[in-house]
Amino acid sequence: MNKLVRPTPLDREIKLDPSRVIMSKTDARGIIEYANDYFMEISGYEEYELMGQPHNVIRHPDMPKVIFKLLWERLHRGENIHALVKNLAKDGRYYWVLTSFETKYDDEGEIISHYARRKAAPAKAVFQIEKLYKTLLVIEKKQSPEASKKYFLGLLEEKGIDYDTFILSILEADQTSLDAYFGFNKRIKKEKKGGIFKRMFN
């Protein structure tokens, strides 16, 4: 299998259309199985380059590892996580997204796939989170990823909130408006599991 080499980052931003959704499907370990047109357009890759690659080919070096550690902890439990993530396109430019995940299981309860929806991240939220991420990254490099994690947990503890509440406060949103942003709403949530894909791909 051909392994894609991560590009050299440029300090230039790609702005997402907030009405559009980047969508990808990976296996349980994060190997990309499918990505929608908008993903291909923004990332700048061709399908034949991206399919079969680990999703972290999109990972930007400015992102602190602790965020992905937290992200995967949630995914492995089949839980969703809304994270603000800086991604790396093929040409080296970056783009910020807000994530949302759904996980599919087989009959034995094993994870088969993760479906990720990503949308444009509000500029104000990005501005705030960038400062935090810079701090976390420096700690990670100078000390260790463990130290960076401890710092982040300490920060949340000081504020007396959990990660999800923290994100909602940065976004200045509540869960309902966040669900709506990703195309979910209370009515749809009542559907049986078969409705997942309707929810995912409006």
Add this chain to the structure above:
Amino acid sequence: MYTLDEKKLRETNNKVETLLKKHQIGNHSDISGNNVNQKHPIPIDKEINLDPSKTIMSKTDARGIIEYANSYFMEISGYEEYELMGQPHNIIRHPDMPQVIFKLLWERINKGENIHAFVKNLAKDGRYYWVLTNFETKFDENGAIVSHYARRKAAPRSAVYEIEKLYKTLRAIELRQDMKTAENYFKGLLEEKQMTYDDFILNLLNIDKQVMATYFDVPNTEKQRNSKKRGIIGRLFS
């Protein structure tokens, strides 16, 4: 859908063409991947246009060895009967076709099920022709497959245009990665569209199941005998 970036499209096309040319098959292999003696023509970029009112018909054994082909098959493919009979059907296979489509095709017909697939075929002189397929399978008393009967007709231009893009993508994934990766991509695509493969094909043709059944003019069907749908071909080729 995103806006078409002409330059990017051309670049992509060039890249894919290069990939495809690099992997041009000189000797062709049968379904199991073994080399077979019949020479595989070198593809040229020229199309044979089928008469939409005519049907290419072939009969193979359970494994795809050609036992009979009608005169239109011989005319379009450019082979003589003595060259074609006893050959595996994939002598007609075009290297631009993603293997995953044939995998799906064989899964279906091995279960005795029909499948409508858009297929790009390779004639003896290297030219290509696009078809839409239809299959019927015959069984013996023990339920084992005896023969597959394939009917192939001209594929509408608009559908070919769409499917060609998908096939280029699938084939490029196959060549860069493997067939499994291409298969996963195709499955993910259908999942995103919330369609089965069959829905996808009907959607491309912009027709429904009933029209599809009559398109292939399968003889001795009650529906066919009662049908007055002569306008199908007009509809499909407007």
